[in-house]
Structures are given as C-alpha cells and as structure tokens.
Amino acid sequence: MNEQLPFISETSTLPLLSSMCRVRRGENFRVHGKTVSRPMLCLILQGEGVLILNDQIHKARAHQLFVLEKGTTIEAASRSGVTECILLSMNTVQLKQVRGEWKMISDPCLPFQWSTGPMPVRHEQQMVSRMEQLYTAYQGVQQEHFINIHTQLHELLQYISENRLEANQEKVDPALERSIMYMHRFMGEGISMDQLAKIAGLTPSSYSRSFKKAKDMSPTDYLNRLRIEEAKQQLQLDPCSIKDVAESVGYGNEYYFNRKFRQAVGISPSIYMKREQLRVATASVLGLEHNLSSLGLEAIATLNGFTDQELSENEHQHKLTLQLNKLRQSKPDLIIADTHHESYYDKLKSIAPTVFLEPVQDWKQIHSRIAELVGREKQALDHFKQLEFRTLDVGKRLQQFFDHERVTLVEVKPPMIRLQGTINHPLSHLLYTELGLQPAQIAPPEHQWVDYPAERIPVLDTDHLFIHRLSMHPASEKLLRRLKQTSSWNRSPAVLGGNVHDISSWLMMSWTPSGRHQIMDELIHIAEQHAALSHAGLIGQF
Incomplete structure (x- = not known):
C-alpha cells in the first residue's frame, strides 16, 4: 500500500509549487547559515561536498535528493569545481470542508510527514528526469498551464513517495511507517505488538519480521529507543522527577525504567541529570x-x-x-x-x-x-562542522602539493616495522578518503596494518614516507637503524628524493578533533616545506 496525496477527504493537505530555480556555482562555493522559509526539495545535479542541515552533517553527491522543512538552517561547502542543483519550494495548504464549502489555510508541513534530511530513492535517474521536466515546464509556464504544473508536482511527489528507500536501501513500507507514527504519538501508553501489527495490516509474526528487516531492530527495541530518547529530553528539564519521567514515557515502574535507561545510556538517570x-x-x-x-x-x-x-x-x-x-x-x-x-x-x-x-x-x-x-553534545557538533569544512579546504591545498604522488605511513614499533593499511582506521579514512591523498601499492589494501621484521619489509615503493617512532627508547632507535640499512629502504623513491617525514602519533591523534586538526597542520607544513625546497632546487621537482 502506497502513500497517497489526500485530495478528496474532508481535511486534505495540498502542496502547491511556489518556485523552482537551477543554481550553478564554481569552485569554493560555500553557504553560511541560510534558513529555509518554505518547504523545499534540493536535487544535486552535479558536484559533491558537505551539506549541514540543522547541525546534522551529510555527504552530498550528484543525483542525491534532500528534503528541507521550513526553518531548516543550511551550511554547505563544495569539493568540486562545479556544483549544480535544482531547488523546488512549495506552499502547502490545508483544505477543509466546512458545511459543504471548502476553506483553505496555510500549512507549513511537508507532504507525507517527510522530515529534513537525505531522501534515498530507487531509480534515481528517473527521479532526476521528472524533476528536470517539471523545471522545464515551470520555466515556460503560462496562466493556462497552472493546473498542469501542479499536476506534475503531485506526480513527482507521489513518485518519490512510492520509491523512497530506507537507509539500508530497502523500500519504505507505508504500513510500517504508520505503526511507527503510532509509537511516537502513544509511547506514554501501553502499546502491544498486536496493536502495532493490526495498524500495519499484518500478523504479529509477519510484522516483527518485516520491521526488523526494515529497521535492523525489533519493534520492541525501537519503541524502547524512542522512550529513552524522550526520557533524556525530559531529564534535562528543571525541575524534574525521575518517577514522573518514567511514567510519561510508558515505564510505569521506576526501577524498570532505571534499568532500561542504564542499559541504553550507560549511566543512571540520576547521574544523567547532573x-x-x-x-x-x-x-x-x-x-x-x-x-x-x-x-x-x-x-x-x-x-x-x-x-x-x-x-x-x-x-x-x-x-x-x-x-x-x-x-x-x-x-x-x-x-x-x-x-x-x-x-x-x-x-x-x-x-x-x-x-x-x-x-x-x-x-x-x-x-x-x-x-x-x-x-557537551553542542560542542561535539561544532567540532564536526568545523572539521568538515577545514578538511575540504586542506584537501584542496594538499592536492596542489602532492598531486598524484603516493604516500605511505610507517610506524616503528619494536620488535616490528608496521605498514599502515588503507581501511578500518580513522587515520586511513582521513588521509585517503577525506583528504584525497594517494596510497602507495605497498599500503595493505585489505588490512588495517601489516607488521614486518625490518629485514623483510618490502621495497618502500612510495613517493612520500611518513614515519612515526612509537617511543624514543633505545630499542626503537636500533630498529630504525636496521631498517635504514636494508635495500628496501635505500631503493625507495621517497628516500632517494628526500621525502622522508617524521610525524607525531597520527594513529592516536586521528581519534580526536584536536588531533585531526594537528595532523592537517603537520601535512600542510610538510607540503609547504617540500614546495619551498623544490622551488629552491634543493630536491627534485614534483
């Protein structure tokens, strides 16, 4: 059963097209703290970057659709040379039939109770085509085309509704969505599996299986999560009674609430309050x-x-x-x-x-x-936003210095030499995904790292070698000297080109905001120093 735009009920919500525009921007495109005045859809046509909606960070790419509720705050930065998108804004009205007559009032909500954020859709190319067709029709609109334009808008919204996906790329089931809406509305009351299954039009066993497949958790776990999240909000209010909070979110027993809260959050409600x-x-x-x-x-x-x-x-x-x-x-x-x-x-x-x-x-x-x-949730969100924008900027700067040259990270960790891989570590993701540096082929592509005795390390076939010594103890110094005596070291392009760089403990630092800033500071320093030496003719040109 699909969602339907309810145009013929006694109370109906009707979205009307307010405006459409096609925005094209060049390199270094940024948006700072814009606020959406009407419900909108934003379709990325080309380019990639970061889109921050109400402090939630999203990676944006071509053919991705975003929903923007009225009042959404937007920050954005582009990674690409060209960014292009279509912005569609709507005026939503509510039609009410009173004593046989239709009355119209403004309604700030989006259709289908969509919320701000990315909207994954099956058959992206068809969705893009429909959006572009609507834009073309809007550009040439004349008074007699009014009904046709809004009909196309309704068809587009219906198509998106019928083809939208869960985060796990499963198709959204409107019946399950109705049961979730019921959980949100009545979480403070007793809710049974039979009730939820009936709302979804399924047997309890089928409902449980379908729900877990779509949401990756059972209906009971989902309901508990909703209740705990609501409890966390209430516990931050002053004055606050734990007993009252427990009852308001559907836990009649305060001791049971304490146990469920501690299981979910890790600390008791009383500690959470302070x-x-x-x-x-x-x-x-x-x-x-x-x-x-x-x-x-x-x-x-x-x-x-x-x-x-x-x-x-x-x-x-x-x-x-x-x-x-x-x-x-x-x-x-x-x-x-x-x-x-x-x-x-x-x-x-x-x-x-x-x-x-x-x-x-x-x-x-x-x-x-x-x-x-x-x-300190607000401070953490601020860190993430600052890092997203700075990583974009630093990545562009580093590409100018390193271009397509290969880099490898080595850790001197007695009794072994460790080659850092390209997966499963925050540092690998920062270097090779976020900053866009090119890993050398010797960097293990399927492992977090690989350890070697100094004498058996493969040829360090890389243009830049980043070395971290785990400690300054004699054993580390001895291991590094052994490495430098090997042919693998002395045949390395990085060694021959003078591109061996001592670094701080990047592996540890990559787990914190301040550490990631410091890693980028060191990379910029290394790049600028190398560029200065190249310009002076002291080492080979890039």
Whole structure:
C-alpha cells in the first residue's frame, strides 16, 4: 500500500509549487547559515561536498535528493569545481470542508510527514528526469498551464513517495511507517505488538519480521529507543522527577525504567541529570582524555594499561598501581573507559560508576558518545562542522602539493616495522578518503596494518614516507637503524628524493578533533616545506 496525496477527504493537505530555480556555482562555493522559509526539495545535479542541515552533517553527491522543512538552517561547502542543483519550494495548504464549502489555510508541513534530511530513492535517474521536466515546464509556464504544473508536482511527489528507500536501501513500507507514527504519538501508553501489527495490516509474526528487516531492530527495541530518547529530553528539564519521567514515557515502574535507561545510556538517570557537573576520569589506550579536553573538560585522572614492550612485567605493574592509586584518590563521579580495560572492570567499578565504550572504528561515534555522557553534545557538533569544512579546504591545498604522488605511513614499533593499511582506521579514512591523498601499492589494501621484521619489509615503493617512532627508547632507535640499512629502504623513491617525514602519533591523534586538526597542520607544513625546497632546487621537482 502506497502513500497517497489526500485530495478528496474532508481535511486534505495540498502542496502547491511556489518556485523552482537551477543554481550553478564554481569552485569554493560555500553557504553560511541560510534558513529555509518554505518547504523545499534540493536535487544535486552535479558536484559533491558537505551539506549541514540543522547541525546534522551529510555527504552530498550528484543525483542525491534532500528534503528541507521550513526553518531548516543550511551550511554547505563544495569539493568540486562545479556544483549544480535544482531547488523546488512549495506552499502547502490545508483544505477543509466546512458545511459543504471548502476553506483553505496555510500549512507549513511537508507532504507525507517527510522530515529534513537525505531522501534515498530507487531509480534515481528517473527521479532526476521528472524533476528536470517539471523545471522545464515551470520555466515556460503560462496562466493556462497552472493546473498542469501542479499536476506534475503531485506526480513527482507521489513518485518519490512510492520509491523512497530506507537507509539500508530497502523500500519504505507505508504500513510500517504508520505503526511507527503510532509509537511516537502513544509511547506514554501501553502499546502491544498486536496493536502495532493490526495498524500495519499484518500478523504479529509477519510484522516483527518485516520491521526488523526494515529497521535492523525489533519493534520492541525501537519503541524502547524512542522512550529513552524522550526520557533524556525530559531529564534535562528543571525541575524534574525521575518517577514522573518514567511514567510519561510508558515505564510505569521506576526501577524498570532505571534499568532500561542504564542499559541504553550507560549511566543512571540520576547521574544523567547532573552530567554537566561530573568529575570525570578515563581508562584508555586511545587517549579518551583528549576527547574530553576537546570538549572543554579536563580528566581529573587517567589510567593507561597499555603494555609497553620495553618495560619489564614488574615495571609495568608498578606503573599501573601508581595510576590506579591516583585514580582512586581523585574521587571521580564517572570513569569512561575503552574495551582494552575490561579486565580492570571490578577495580574501576569499585572507584566510581564506569562506562565502557563500544569498540568501533568511527571516531565520531566515540566522540559523540563521550559528549553525551558529559553533556557537551553542542560542542561535539561544532567540532564536526568545523572539521568538515577545514578538511575540504586542506584537501584542496594538499592536492596542489602532492598531486598524484603516493604516500605511505610507517610506524616503528619494536620488535616490528608496521605498514599502515588503507581501511578500518580513522587515520586511513582521513588521509585517503577525506583528504584525497594517494596510497602507495605497498599500503595493505585489505588490512588495517601489516607488521614486518625490518629485514623483510618490502621495497618502500612510495613517493612520500611518513614515519612515526612509537617511543624514543633505545630499542626503537636500533630498529630504525636496521631498517635504514636494508635495500628496501635505500631503493625507495621517497628516500632517494628526500621525502622522508617524521610525524607525531597520527594513529592516536586521528581519534580526536584536536588531533585531526594537528595532523592537517603537520601535512600542510610538510607540503609547504617540500614546495619551498623544490622551488629552491634543493630536491627534485614534483
């Protein structure tokens, strides 16, 4: 069953075409804080870049459609030399039949209750063709063509509705959408699976299977997520009663609500209510204290249980004991830890409530999670926006310096030499996807990294070699000297061309906003220094 534009009911919403324009901009196209005055559709015809809608960051590409509700704030930056899009704005009116007569009032909503963001559509090319046909008709519109223009608009909206996709590229099922709308509206009441299945016109078992396939979770989990998200909003209000919040979102039992909230968020509702005033410590090998620092909050203590290969077992245990004592003495309200410290869970929990972050490769997800735990979500969103725009700018600058030359990252990590791969790490994504640098063929394309003994490392067939020494201990210096004595090193184009660059701990730094800014600073410095030497004729020209 497809959504239909309800033109003949007693209360109907009717979208009318207000205007259409085709926008074409050149290199360095930017939009700063524009606000949409009418509901709009934006179709990207060519180009790619970043589109930020109400602080939500989206990657924009050709043939992608975006929905913009009235009041949406837009920021954008182009990565391409040419950007072109069609903007379609609508005036939506509501028709009401009162005593046999139709009355018309303005309605600021989009049809079908669409919301701001990308709108994945099957058969993109057909959708693009329909939008361009409507634009052509609009350009030559005459008074007698009024009805035809709006008919084409309704057909376009209907086509988009019937072919829109879920995030997982499954076709949207309007019946499931109706049941989700019911969850949103009545989450504070008792909702049964039978009710939801009946609304969707399915048996409970079929409904559960269809829902999980479309949303990648069960209806019960989805409803719990809605309730917890609403509870989080209410817990930030003052005054606030946990018992009242539990009841308002559909959890009649306060203790059950506490358990579900802790499972979903990691901390209790009472701690969540005062999260902006918490004294926070970290237990991490990923430098989570730097995430906190980026958010304007300094960790009162840190624990790093990393096993340094150059320390004896007794030295490692002594170092760990000192850190644990300092952590205990600092009396934190909350400890944020990574999964490398799960073996210390009992010790950490005896000091303060402890949240272990899920092991994911998306640094933004980790940073957002930390920001939520300490009430700094706005700061995290600001970081993401600043980084998106700066990464675009720096990527363009680096392409001028490096052009199509190949780069490779090597870490001196006794007893092995590590070649950084091109996947499954925030640094790899930053270098090769976001900044557009070209990896050398020796960079493992299917692995996060590969370790080699110094004498067995393949020829470093790369134009630029970025080297990080894990430590300045004698073992690291000895391993680096062994590497430099190999033919693989001495035959490297990067070594022969004088393009070997010592770098900071980029692998660690790539997990934080401040660290990513520093990586880009170092890359710009390396590129500019190389360009200056090339200009002076001291090394080979690019």
